[in-house]
Structures are given as structure tokens and as C-alpha cells.
Amino acid sequence: MSFGGMFDGAGSGVFSYDAAGGGGGGVHNSRLLPTPPSIPDLMGGSSGLTGGPVGSAAMRLPAGIGGLDGAMHAAAADGGAFDRAVLLELALAAMDELVKVAQMDEPLWLPSLDGGFETLNYDEYHRAFARVLGQCPAGYVSEATRESGIAIISSVDLVDSLMDAPRWSEMFPCVVARASTTDIISSGMGGTRSGSIQLMHAELQVLSPLVPIREVVFLRFCKQHAEGLWAVVDVSVDAVLRPDQNGCGGSSSSSYMGCRLLPTGCIVQDMNNGYSKVTWVVHAEYDETAAHQLYRPLLRSGQALGARRWLASLQRQCQYLAILCSNSLPARDHAAITPVGRRSMLKLAQRMTDNFCAGVCASAAQKWRRLDEWRGEGGGGGGGGGGDGEDKVRMMARHSVGAPGEPPGVVLSATTSVRLPGTLPQRVFDYLRDEQRRGDWDILANGEAMQEMDHIAKGQHHGNAVSLLRPNATSGNQNNMLILQETCTDSSGSLVVYAPVDVQSMHVVMNGGDSAYVSLLPSGFAILPDGHNNGASPSSAEVGGGASPNSAAGGGSNNTGSLVTVAFQILVNNLPTAKLTVESVDTVSNLLSCTIQKIKSALQASIISP
Structure with a gap:
């Protein structure tokens, strides 16, 4: 170059x-x-x-x-x-x-x-x-x-x-x-x-x-x-x-x-x-x-x-940012949303994704208390290379007093990462953002497809968007819950982040109201390549202290796969002073493991757990 x-x-x-x-x-x-x-x-x-x-x-x-x-x-x-x-x-x-x-x-x-x-x-x-x-x-x-x-x-x-x-x-x-x-x-x-x-x-x-x-x-x-x-x-x-x-x-x-x-x-x-x-x-x-x-x-x-x-x-x-400042709407966008409503909805989605990232990485931006650095919930390994063959889940909690933008009570965060060898990141991303297959893995879908009600493009790639989904669309059942979802993808990785929101709050947001007061707790997936398609070579990696440059780099194998992080933030008690119970921790941890197993079955992928 x-x-x-x-x-x-x-x-x-x-x-x-x-x-x-x-x-x-x-x-x-x-x-x-x-x-x-x-x-x-x-x-x-x-x-x-x-x-x-x-x-x-x-x-x-x-x-x-x-x-x-x-x-x-x-x-x-x-x-x-x-x-x-x-x-x-x-x-x-x-x-x-x-x-x-x-x-x-x-x-x-x-x-x-x-x-x-x-x-x-x-x-x-x-x-x-x-x-x-x-x-x-x-x-x-x-x-x-x-x-x-x-x-x-x-x-x-x-x-x-x-x-x-x-x-x-x-x-x-x-x-x-x-x-x-x-x-x-x-x-x-x-x-x-x-x-x-x-x-x-x-x-x-x-x-x-x-x-x-x-x-x-x-x-x-x-x-x-x-x-x-x-x-x-x-x-x-x-x-x-x-x-x-x-x-x-x-x-x-x-x-x-x-x-x-x-x-x-x-x-x-x-x-x-x-x-x-x-x-x-x-x-x-x-x-x-x-x-x-x-x-x-x-x-x-x-x-x-x-x-x-x-x-x-x-x-x-x-x-x-270019789309946000543009006066013209992308072809897929719903014209019924006013420009000020689009901005309010995008701002809400940005807060949702920021909170998701902070929960995954335990950033100091949010005050999480670690319950147990790793909590094993069996039955998720199935791939070897993971030591004990168990899914390892990081459990954290925080007590919310009802500050603007989050519900009051005890919030539990459960996060884990697995490797799907031989399963391309794009395939995982396309599956997880497919509202027609949402019922495969999302407990909020009750086993059925979801309907996309609104769509706001965030980039040239159709996978970069903010959507509003309606659960149980095929059964005709109406309830007061919608799903706000943001999907992001580029050559380095992808995100699928979502949170349940109530209909009244989203009406306010879509009409240009202040989104800062909409309570939400994000869940979702971070999808990255596993690095096995271009491992480091002696000329391109250097290790201090005499370690071999290829000791952990995968040797340049063509076994391209995905690293998938799954994270849930769930309100387990609506009283901020309540104590967290072992039953709540086990329920959320099992939900995370079950979700991974459903995705594994749908993609016909093997899983290597940490």
C-alpha cells in the first residue's frame, strides 16, 4: 500500500x-x-x-x-x-x-x-x-x-x-x-x-x-x-x-x-x-x-x-450519522414516523445498546456487583476443548431505585460466551435477526414468529437498523408489549440487541417525545469471528519472554467459526430493597443455557464452551 x-x-x-x-x-x-x-x-x-x-x-x-x-x-x-x-x-x-x-x-x-x-x-x-x-x-x-x-x-x-x-x-x-x-x-x-x-x-x-x-x-x-x-x-x-x-x-x-x-x-x-x-x-x-x-x-x-x-x-x-442528518428516507423506512420521532427512537436504541455493552463487559459505567465470577450450569458443553464441558455464566446484580430509563427493583445480569466452530458469523447474525424464526429461541415470542412494525435504517447494509417488533403476531393475541431491537454489522462483527417496551411509551417516542424516561433492560448477542481463519505467524506476532508466536493463534487454520456472547438483563424483583434469591439466579442462568442450546439446534452447530 x-x-x-x-x-x-x-x-x-x-x-x-x-x-x-x-x-x-x-x-x-x-x-x-x-x-x-x-x-x-x-x-x-x-x-x-x-x-x-x-x-x-x-x-x-x-x-x-x-x-x-x-x-x-x-x-x-x-x-x-x-x-x-x-x-x-x-x-x-x-x-x-x-x-x-x-x-x-x-x-x-x-x-x-x-x-x-x-x-x-x-x-x-x-x-x-x-x-x-x-x-x-x-x-x-x-x-x-x-x-x-x-x-x-x-x-x-x-x-x-x-x-x-x-x-x-x-x-x-x-x-x-x-x-x-x-x-x-x-x-x-x-x-x-x-x-x-x-x-x-x-x-x-x-x-x-x-x-x-x-x-x-x-x-x-x-x-x-x-x-x-x-x-x-x-x-x-x-x-x-x-x-x-x-x-x-x-x-x-x-x-x-x-x-x-x-x-x-x-x-x-x-x-x-x-x-x-x-x-x-x-x-x-x-x-x-x-x-x-x-x-x-x-x-x-x-x-x-x-x-x-x-x-x-x-x-x-x-x-x-449521514442518514440521521438526511432529509430523505431510505426505501425500507416507515414514512409514518416523523423525523423527530426517528431521532428519538434512534436515541433510545443507542442507550439500549450502550447499556447492553456495559453489562457484558462489566464496565465501570454501570455499578454491577458480581455474585460469582463464574457459575456453572451443566449441559451446554458438547464440543470438547472447554475443560469441564459446562456452560460458564457470569452473574452480576444491581439494585435500581427507579432512575429515569430503568425500572426499579433488583436487576440480574447473566452473560456467557461460546464458540461455534465452522459456523460463519454472518449466518449466526442473519438467523438471530430473522423475526420469522424468533420463536425458535426467544421466550418473549412464545414459540411464534414476530412481526416487524417499524424499521429505521442506520446504514447501507440492510442489517444495520432499528426495528419495532410485535410478539405473537400470528395468533392474533394483543398485549401491551413490543420489542425494540437494534442490529449492527460490519466487517469486524455484529450485534443483535433488544428489550421489551410498552406500547404507550413507544407511542410517545415515535411522536418525538423524550426517550430518556422509557424504562428498558437490554438483552442480546455479540457475534465475532473466532480468529481461526488467519492465525498469527512468526513474522506478524511477537511474544515477550520467549513464548511461541503460534502457541495460541490457531496456526492459521481455515476452520472459520464464530464467537457468540449471549447476555440477559432481567428484573427479578420490583422492590429495590429485596434480596436476591438463589432461585432467581438459577432461573436466569438456566434460561441463558437453554437459549444457547436452541440456537445450537437451529443452526446445527457444535458448541465449545469456556
């Missing part, structure tokens, strides 16, 4: 920085200064673009003291007096690496075995670059992927979203569980985002209880390199802020880190038609042992939190 003329004015086509403000492209030793240099000095002038071969001595960080990793430790040991200078230098070094890595082709980047991924050739990477954060911690696994595509968004709008923590979370709702800006190192230059450097905290999630949330503390640096051409880079700063963890993002008493970001981010170029070309690069190191074996091939492949997932999520969200 090549950017061609994207980097006009860069001489050799390679970005480098003159941190001292001159023209040589050298790295200024700002960590030795008692007072940090100014932002313009560190930016190297207005453009910050000079020539220079990739990996040249002028661009390498001083190796004699361990590069920036060593400098950060020294700064921390010195009481943090030089932290700001070190952070600025770290941001510059990360930006330099990102823009070089983003534009280089083979031999630095290699296609993955079957899935069309571009993965990093670490032998070539180590020859071309001095590592910004030092060596990979022992036992950690490296993942690095790159993906390019077109998104319906301008470069400035995307940059604004990335540099605003709440907007960033909304742009990637299934990936970013929580995000906040904890400090602003630089607010930018000339009234623009260019030169903006922020210290941020985020929780990144894979929708399964088998994968812990990745908590990362990092710098985000934004730079405009030319008209309509921007780059945004992230890089972890644990060595500065958490020196007791030796820069590895290790465990702490309050949270699980276990991950650090090497230069990661995107290059965005306007296409003069409201679209942008986006190239995403993800380079991370993480503690693989924290994730269950079922999910390690997916994580190794880069499909869980790699470049494809970020870019696909961005493209899908941009399509949704």
Missing part, C-alpha cells in the same frame, strides 16, 4: 521532525532541559515536514540511556520534574513513527494468511525503528495491523471527534467503554486542533466476559501536515505516570491494565466530496494470559481491537 501524493512537500515522502526547530530532522534532548521548550519549538516550525530516510540515525532516539523508556523512568525517579518535556518528546516520536509506518509497504507490512489483513513484519520493524517504549514486557503479546478505507466524514470533523473524549466514545460505542481527558498538554496552534496534545484515559472492550477491559492511559497528539491532511497518534505513558509498574501497564489494586499502546492512530485525507481516506494503524502489547483461550486467536489476529475493527466501526457510525 502507498499513499502516493498524500504527503506533498515531504521531499522523500517520509515525515520527520526537527524538534530543535532547525532543518536537520534531529531529535532535541528536551528531557535534559530544566524548563520544557515551547510547543512551536517542538513542532519544528509551521509544517514540521523534512526529508530523511526511515530509521536514519538522525531520527533514532538516544539508545545509550534506553530511549524514551529510560528517560521516562529517569524523570519519574527525579520526582517528575521533567514529565512535561518527556511527554512532548514522546508525542513527537510517536507521531514520527506513525506516519512512517502508515505509508510503508512490504517488507514492513505483510498480508495475513486468509483474512486480507496487513500485519507487521517485526524483523523489518526492529531494523527500521528504534522502539519508542523499550522492549516488550515478558509474557506480553504484540499485535500490529493496518487497514485503509473511505469514510463519510471530513478530516476536520473526524479530528474533532477524536480529540473530544465523549464524542470519541460515541463514535466507537462498541469499542470504547469509557473515555476521559485528564490533562491538556497543548491546546493546539492558531485556533486549530493542530499541535493539540492531551493526556487521556480509556477503557477498550471486546464484547465478552472472557476478555477483560483494556484500561489505557495515553497521550493523544493531533497534527495537520497539509491542507486536508491530518494525523492523530496515541501512545501509552504508563512509565511516566505509573513508575511502580515499570512501564508495562501491570496490575494494580484498583484496576487491570495489562496493555500498552505503541504508536497507534490514523492518517486522514480529505477527498473534496465530504469523504475522507482513512488509514488506521494499531500497535499494542498486552497480557494475553488475562483472556480466555477461546478468544486468544481472535486477539492475536488483530480482529478484536485491531485496525479493521476501528475503521469498520468508524465507517458504520459515519453512515448512521
Whole structure:
């Protein structure tokens, strides 16, 4: 892959920085200064673009003291007096690496075995670059992927979203569980985002209880390199802020880190038609042992939190925003819903899906109390490879006092994940969103089909939509319950999330009323590829501490399958002060296991349980 003329004015086509403000492209030793240099000095002038071969001595960080990793430790040991200078230098070094890595082709980047991924050739990477954060911690696994595509968004709008923590979370709702800006190192230059450097905290999630949330503390640096051409880079700063963890993002008493970001981010170029070309690069190191074996091939492949997932999520969200702002309705949409009603219904569906994700991953966004980390309910294995052959269900509870948007009482959450080997994710998604087959597995359908009453498209793919379903349509029985459902799909995975809602509340919403007061508890499915179609190879995966790169990656098998997470949130008692009973826990857990078995039978799939 090549950017061609994207980097006009860069001489050799390679970005480098003159941190001292001159023209040589050298790295200024700002960590030795008692007072940090100014932002313009560190930016190297207005453009910050000079020539220079990739990996040249002028661009390498001083190796004699361990590069920036060593400098950060020294700064921390010195009481943090030089932290700001070190952070600025770290941001510059990360930006330099990102823009070089983003534009280089083979031999630095290699296609993955079957899935069309571009993965990093670490032998070539180590020859071309001095590592910004030092060596990979022992036992950690490296993942690095790159993906390019077109998104319906301008470069400035995307940059604004990335540099605003709440907007960033909304742009990637299934990936970013929580995000906040904890400090602003630089607010930018000339009234623009260019030169903006922020210290941020985020929780990144894979929708399964088998994968812990990745908590990362990092710098985000934004730079405009030319008209309509921007780059945004992230890089972890644990060595500065958490020196007791030796820069590895290790465990702490309050949270699980276990991950650090090497230069990661995107290059965005306007296409003069409201679209942008986006190239995403993800380079991370993480503690693989924290994730269950079922999910390690997916994580190794880069499909869980790699470049494809970020870019696909961005493209899908941009399509949704374009439709939301459009005056014309997609062909399948029901014209009876007013524009303001559509927005209110979409907002309600977004809250439903956000609550579903928070319940699956036990994000701090919702206060769940874990009853028993794993509660075994027998009879669900049937596939081997799962140890004891039982379905393992994570059970959590919270006491709701009737805040707007949720019913009062005791809410129980039950979540589990299984692998369906040889069953394509698209097949699982199509089955679960088929209202005609809803009676196969959904207890709310009473064994019958459902009728789609309303449909709001959220993207070009017909699987991206918000629907209103009516149970028991064929029997003629009328009741006061409807099903609000959101389905989402892209090349990285799919969601089917639903919740029962009452007719009166939905009438208010569809007429443009405030959806914040509609009580709902979401249930649903997260469907991901199992990672066995493009396992990591020795050239594209790196493991600290001498572990074999292919030890858990599936060896590149063509046995494509699905990882399916099932989650129910159920009100088991409408009194907030009530105590949770063992019978309630067993009932919900058995309901989850029964649902999985019904899906297994309908798809004629085998199941591997954790």
C-alpha cells in the first residue's frame, strides 16, 4: 500500500521532525532541559515536514540511556520534574513513527494468511525503528495491523471527534467503554486542533466476559501536515505516570491494565466530496494470559481491537450519522414516523445498546456487583476443548431505585460466551435477526414468529437498523408489549440487541417525545469471528519472554467459526430493597443455557464452551 501524493512537500515522502526547530530532522534532548521548550519549538516550525530516510540515525532516539523508556523512568525517579518535556518528546516520536509506518509497504507490512489483513513484519520493524517504549514486557503479546478505507466524514470533523473524549466514545460505542481527558498538554496552534496534545484515559472492550477491559492511559497528539491532511497518534505513558509498574501497564489494586499502546492512530485525507481516506494503524502489547483461550486467536489476529475493527466501526457510525442528518428516507423506512420521532427512537436504541455493552463487559459505567465470577450450569458443553464441558455464566446484580430509563427493583445480569466452530458469523447474525424464526429461541415470542412494525435504517447494509417488533403476531393475541431491537454489522462483527417496551411509551417516542424516561433492560448477542481463519505467524506476532508466536493463534487454520456472547438483563424483583434469591439466579442462568442450546439446534452447530 502507498499513499502516493498524500504527503506533498515531504521531499522523500517520509515525515520527520526537527524538534530543535532547525532543518536537520534531529531529535532535541528536551528531557535534559530544566524548563520544557515551547510547543512551536517542538513542532519544528509551521509544517514540521523534512526529508530523511526511515530509521536514519538522525531520527533514532538516544539508545545509550534506553530511549524514551529510560528517560521516562529517569524523570519519574527525579520526582517528575521533567514529565512535561518527556511527554512532548514522546508525542513527537510517536507521531514520527506513525506516519512512517502508515505509508510503508512490504517488507514492513505483510498480508495475513486468509483474512486480507496487513500485519507487521517485526524483523523489518526492529531494523527500521528504534522502539519508542523499550522492549516488550515478558509474557506480553504484540499485535500490529493496518487497514485503509473511505469514510463519510471530513478530516476536520473526524479530528474533532477524536480529540473530544465523549464524542470519541460515541463514535466507537462498541469499542470504547469509557473515555476521559485528564490533562491538556497543548491546546493546539492558531485556533486549530493542530499541535493539540492531551493526556487521556480509556477503557477498550471486546464484547465478552472472557476478555477483560483494556484500561489505557495515553497521550493523544493531533497534527495537520497539509491542507486536508491530518494525523492523530496515541501512545501509552504508563512509565511516566505509573513508575511502580515499570512501564508495562501491570496490575494494580484498583484496576487491570495489562496493555500498552505503541504508536497507534490514523492518517486522514480529505477527498473534496465530504469523504475522507482513512488509514488506521494499531500497535499494542498486552497480557494475553488475562483472556480466555477461546478468544486468544481472535486477539492475536488483530480482529478484536485491531485496525479493521476501528475503521469498520468508524465507517458504520459515519453512515448512521449521514442518514440521521438526511432529509430523505431510505426505501425500507416507515414514512409514518416523523423525523423527530426517528431521532428519538434512534436515541433510545443507542442507550439500549450502550447499556447492553456495559453489562457484558462489566464496565465501570454501570455499578454491577458480581455474585460469582463464574457459575456453572451443566449441559451446554458438547464440543470438547472447554475443560469441564459446562456452560460458564457470569452473574452480576444491581439494585435500581427507579432512575429515569430503568425500572426499579433488583436487576440480574447473566452473560456467557461460546464458540461455534465452522459456523460463519454472518449466518449466526442473519438467523438471530430473522423475526420469522424468533420463536425458535426467544421466550418473549412464545414459540411464534414476530412481526416487524417499524424499521429505521442506520446504514447501507440492510442489517444495520432499528426495528419495532410485535410478539405473537400470528395468533392474533394483543398485549401491551413490543420489542425494540437494534442490529449492527460490519466487517469486524455484529450485534443483535433488544428489550421489551410498552406500547404507550413507544407511542410517545415515535411522536418525538423524550426517550430518556422509557424504562428498558437490554438483552442480546455479540457475534465475532473466532480468529481461526488467519492465525498469527512468526513474522506478524511477537511474544515477550520467549513464548511461541503460534502457541495460541490457531496456526492459521481455515476452520472459520464464530464467537457468540449471549447476555440477559432481567428484573427479578420490583422492590429495590429485596434480596436476591438463589432461585432467581438459577432461573436466569438456566434460561441463558437453554437459549444457547436452541440456537445450537437451529443452526446445527457444535458448541465449545469456556
